[in-house]
Amino acid sequence: MTELLGIPVQALFGQLLLGLINGSFYALLSLGLAIIFGLLNIINFTHGAQYMLGAFVAWFALQWLGLNYWVALVIAPLVVGLVGILLEYTMLRRLYKEDHLYGLLLTFGLAMMFEGSFVHWFGVSGQPYATPELLQGGLNLGFMYLPIYRAWIIIASLALCFGTWYLIERTKLGSYLRAGTENPQLMQAFGINVPVLVTLTYGYGVALAAFAGVLAAPIYQVSPVMGSNLLIIVFAIVVIGGMGSIMGAILTSLAMGLIEGLTKVFYPEASSTVIFLIMIIVLLARPAGLFGKET
Structure with a gap:
């Protein structure tokens, strides 16, 4: 077997693939956080719970309504x-005009309520969700060896992330959003309904987390604690990239996903802490x- 730096090539590329998949999930979640903080000034600790809710909605839709993965x-x-x-x-x-701490505490409390409720109903063990037939193999x-579903996760995540960046940074709607959060009185004077824009922006950031939850369902079991396991890592990534920076996120x-994957190859003991370092x-x-x- 061919080796690179003393590591079998298949093992090295396998960990890089795993890192890129994790990075794709990190990107969708951190993007939603960056949008919500950058445009609304809210530190959304409910994001992990909303990621979990997305996975559970997919599971409910399949188990109760027979709706497949694509729906x-x-x-x-x-x-x-x-x-x-x-x-x-x-x-x-x-809370938009209050200190960040109020929004953080409120969203943290909501996250605990969502997670606690689902733990009470389903326990901490995960529910399986089958990979769609089209993406098997x-x-x-x-x-x-590249699993097709893993490749789909990377493609879908990157397309949605860069599409969102283009929407916010390069379109008229995005300029309205940015101007509405920086100077809402001026925008309202021009007839723009700023509260509706703000509400839809939060809804979109939350929807990104739910989309990531559906993507994660066939790989990780659908569990009430699946969001809390990722949230701290995602917040660390948002801080590294810069709070509110969409491209940075x-x-x-x-x-960070790739660095985490490489760390698992060369120094596995540090893989769970390298992002925080x-x-x-x-x-x-x-x-x-x-x-x-810089402010």
Whole structure:
């Protein structure tokens, strides 16, 4: 078997693939967090629970309604996004002018309520969700075996992430969103309904988490604690990239996923902490993050 730096090539590329898959999930989740914080000024600790809700909506749709994976990819983000819109309309919008701590505490409490309720109903053991038939199997690339579903996760995640970046940074709608959060009075004077834009923005950020949950369901079992296991890592990635930086969230997520995968090859003991070590180094050198703007 061919080796590279003393490591079998298949093992090395297998871990890089795993890192890229994890990075794809990190990118979708950190992107939603970056949008919500950058445009709404809310630190959304409910994000992990909303990721979990997306996976459970897909599972409910299959078990109770017989709706397949492809339908769930559309339904779950819509359902969870509507739940997010309801939360924003009834609770979060009252906190936009307050200190970040109030929003953090509220969303943290909501996350505990969601997770606790699902643990009570389903326990902590996961529920299986089958890989769609169209995406089963894999491709032999010679140097490694590439499962088709893993490739689909990477393609779908990157397409959605960079599409979202283009929407916010390069379109008129995105300019309305940014202007509406920076100077809402001026935008309202031009006839733009800023509260509706803000509500829809939060709903979209939540829908990204739900979409990631559906993608994760066939790989990781659908579990009430699946979101809390990822949330702290995702927050660390958002801090490294720069709070509120959309491109920073995407690029940092992919980079951290690959670094995590390489660490599992060369020094497995540090794989669970390497992202936090990088966060400490970045904060000491550049407190605003790699792509963040100094205040």
